Amino acid sequence: MTAARSIVVERPGTFRLAAAGAPPEPGPGEVRVAVHAAGVCASDREVYDGTRADGYVRYPVVPGHEWSGTVAAAGPGVDPALVGRKCVGEGFRACQTCERCRSGETSLCTAGYEETGFTRPGAFADHLVLPARLLHLLDDDANLTAAALLEPAAVVAAAVLRAAPRPGERVAVVGAGTLGLLAVQFLAASTPAELLAVDPRDRPRRQALDLGAGRAADPAEAKELHGRYDLVVETAGAPGTARDSCLLARRGGRVVLTGMPEPGAHGIDPVHLSVSQLTIASVFGAPPSAWAYATHAFNHGLLRPAALITHQLPLESFGEAVRLVGSGDPEVGKVLLKP
Incomplete structure (x- = not known):
């Protein structure tokens, strides 16, 4: 043997x-x-x-x-x-x-x-x-x-289930690495009115467009879109992406954090959080329901x-x-x- x-x-x-x-x-x-x-x-x-x-x-x-x-x-x-x-x-x-x-x-x-x-x-x-x-x-x-790739897909599925996207919403994904590109696919299936992918790198932005995003922007361009999105899913875990995701959300919007930042990342402004009445959730790993969702999407060709x-x-x-x-x-x- x-x-x-x-x-x-x-x-x-x-x-x-x-x-x-x-x-x-x-x-x-x-x-x-x-x-x-x-x-x-x-x-x-x-x-x-x-x-x-x-x-x-x-x-x-x-x-x-x-x-x-x-x-x-x-x-x-x-x-x-x-x-x-x-x-x-x-x-x-x-x-x-x-x-x-x-x-x-x-x-x-x-x-x-x-x-x-x-x-x-x-x-x-x-x-x-x-x-x-x-x-x-x-x-x-x-x-x-x-x-x-179904393990990272399950993590993203947990974020999407927590986010509960609704058809016709404006949605942004911050980060177009593995988690972000999987999030683009899940969220595109919810028929958003607008789906933005934000990433500083050219190749991931192009790939996000191929996988269902309607628009891709680098972080500098995304600053012009602050306050626009009903739902923002953060996937990068970079020092400033949690803060930037909250700025992209409209007043009363929802933000789900899935990236894992290192110590010293920029904090979220509590005044902005309170005045804008944002709903913020976070995800670490994936429960069985998210695994079942991701596996179902994969088996049926949606992912x-x-x-x-x-x-x-x-x-x-x-x-x-x-x-x-x-x-x-x-x-x-x-x-x-x-x-």
Whole structure:
């Protein structure tokens, strides 16, 4: 049997390609997934650099929280019919019993943070073991390479569900990276009267237009549009994008923050917030309802993430993948590792 490989980040700045003698065996209630592709994002770069917030990573760790694959084995108590099914899966290992979990808000689990790829072994590996209850099944003819983007799509779906866009609204998306371009697709399906994408980079702005935005602007141009939008979805996590998103919203408008800024980001003016009577929500991760929404949209062709992928690298090229993600090159879109 071929050795089962995985990328192990031993500590910040240090990783190795490990090989076990056999694939891991799923325990009761678990499945083993043969990983087809796994996305590399800024959070994985944080794991490697050691800049992820305290409590949100546990070394040594196998990263990889964005993935797609095929169920290869079912543990005791799991329906054997799952074997052979294409799938993606939730990352949060919520307790299922606390008040927040019972309310469906698994990303707010009060039992403590546990997530695939950060505190539990992730998908930068040939195989991944996880609870079967976290699976979301794909159609038999699903494009598994594109499906590796369903984790960020679920985060965006959580934002869109929170935003509750209505037909005919003026909508803006701030940031046209992976999250932003997925948000453009979701929001275009709500038939807005206007859909703006804001990004300082040329390529993402062009791609946003191809994916459903009616207008694209750089941040300087967007200043002329302050106070115009019913709904603003922020996806960049740059130092000033939360503040700028609130300025784009009309009085009484709604803003949903999905980007994860670093410490020291610009604050939101409380006077502007109060006088404008804005409704602001934030998203961290995705509950099962958002995963179901994203998977449904993907299975029915409403979500087309394949266009966002610019690089596909073998598992042993993890170092190069991390470099690309942190390069700042505007031509780098989604980077995948493929075992």
